[in-house]
Amino acid sequence: MTTRSTRSPRRRTVIALAVVLAVLAGFIVRLVDIQIVNADDHIADSMQVALGASRTLYGTRGEIVDETGQTLAGSILLYDGVLDPKNVGPLTREDEDGKRVVVPWKDVAAEIAAITGQTAEDVQKIVSEALAENADSQFAYLQRGLTTEQYRALVDIGAPFLTFDQHPARTYPDGAVAGNLVGFMSIDGDPLAGIEQSQNDCLLATDGSLSFEKGKDGVVIPGTEVQQPAVNGGTLQLTINRDLQWYLQQLIGEQVQDMGAKRGTITVVEVKTGKIRAAAEFPSVDPNDVSASEVENRYSHIFADTFEPGSTFKGLTGSIVLDAGGQDLSSTVVASSSETFPNGARVRDAFQHEAYQYTLAGVLIDSSNAGISKFSERVSPQTRFEYLQKFGIGSGSAIGFEGESRGLLYPVSQWDNQQLYNTSFGQGVTTTVPELVGAYDAIANGGMRMPLSLVESCTKADGTVITPDLPEPTQVISGQTSAEMREILENVAMQASYAKQVEVPGYRIATKTGTGEKSDGSGGYKAGVYFTTMIGFAPAEDPQYLVAVTLDEPTTVTSSSANAPAFQKAMTQVLKTYRVMPATTAPTLLPKFG
């Protein structure tokens, strides 16, 4: 069939088809190359060649809010004014009559300065210095962190050599309220302290971008926008109550000044949950104006400082001997104001007295070092050590605050003869405020030590709520011991020398003071100055709030009585803030002596 005449057209067809297919294949290869393989490069090229533009979509850094949702830290936009020194010069403007007037640079500089709060000379100096350094300089900061109002006013000057970079910044509406906790950020947006730093993962926003093509007149060409949306940071809710925090900061500020102390703190913890409701200290930092405070006041001393607690530890030792030493409210020891123990250790009380037959309540009311030392002999040192560990001494807190310290509790094998007794009344051991309030939380809360927390939750931009993982509560002492200890501490508040000063009319409260000696850094103690503490809770019959007041080296009154007025006011305010009802039952008076 295939004759010469039929073969020829078919071959032509095949050849033609092959050519067409080859060309097509070539196009397909090129198409894939352009559209898929090198697509990104080409898009980038097109953006450059065409009137493409792109800008960063800033995500907003998350807010930090208090217990009730009030903003402690929010985000605003600030602007950096940038001068182009090379092109700085006179401006041509039209006046009211439509005539063109040339405004000399000197006057423009004065206009700029009037807005930024600099002087005309400052502005001129920025330019001349930049030019002196590099004659072709096109970049010099006029001022960073301009407000929107300043920015708009500067734009209205109409100087082409003045441009602006917008960047997100932080604002703290309440100023120094909780500034010690919230922390602050650098002008470049890096978190530098406090919760801003430790909870950065929650707060951090992810920037997006918007790229588009513009027509000749700057209008975006429809359909050319490519948006990579920004993701806002999460909202971080703290357990802090800002009104209470303010009151306590104001209060401790006054108390520190009244007592001529170096610094002071007030911490409030919700007994049943371990949530920190306020952590006030003075001096502190206003995150809006960090440079106004000394470097050593820019972080939280509540979490960072360790101290020898002194007599507040008698509450812990008392709990231990009740729980593990077979003691009860009627058990007694005989102690005079100065006791020498068989191992050679000598313990003295703060006041002179003959040999009393003290009950445990009496020992705590008089804060007798000798008395608690004798009681401490009713349990082994190892037992005391283990209990102190269970109370959380030396293990920090569950908060893990930026720069948080831990107390130093030596193992029993390293206790010398004196330390064997000193540890029972809080010397020869250091602790921190969070550790101490954690330990007292166990006493107040039926023996159950709740992990402290400062962060309530983090709500991400997509609505997911993340709550921090907290360790399990620890049963430190029995409920029975806790009840007995609460009764003893209530009697301390009623019968101690400062009873009148700490009384909150209508309420039953429990307290214990501590006057800790301070290390002089060379193995001894400083003379005449102390770290004083007053810790307590209310209502004593059903503890709900724990308050700890500390003063570092008060001088007007050097003992822990210095803390009493502040403690009383702080406790009153806490009970008011949380609408805790006054007591309807009467306390039981415990005898001091057996």
Added chain:
Amino acid sequence: MSAADALSTAPLSAPARRADPARRFRVVEQPSRRRRPKLIYGVVALAGALAIGTAQMALSILTTQSSYELSTLTQEARQLTWQKQILYDDVAGLSSPQYLAANASALGMVIEESPSYLRLSDGALLGAGQAALGASSVDAIGRASVPNALITDTPLVTAPDATIEGAPVEADVVGMDGGVTNTPPPITDGLPTPSTH
């Protein structure tokens, strides 16, 4: 006969073929006349093309138009955002507890000591039930110790001469005749009245 028989019987086998007249070919006298294409199709096609063209142009004009509109609105939104930011900056810090407390202090309000509660069910008074002593438990204005850089220079609403950092000059308000110290300034323009319509 046999042949005649055969002939006579043969046509019986295929009469149908011969009976079909349509299968006959014939010579046509002249080619059939080409039918003229109907005009209407052309019109429809052309009109369609035009319509598409017009619609596209219209759409394009509309899109461009709205993109300008969008641009104006974006500009407007930007202006409003700036305005919002300026206003936000203006009021920043006014909600802070320091400011509230300083304002209240300037009015002579005190932070009272222990609270009392009235139980509605039986009218019982819970708590100490004492009157305020007249002294605040903290001095929010005279000894302000919680700074706020946002409102350092902002005058108080209740005492325009004072800020959260500065005490109002209350000591000078002693009456000339040695009378009540907190006498309000005399009203010269009559009683202030709200302007209503």
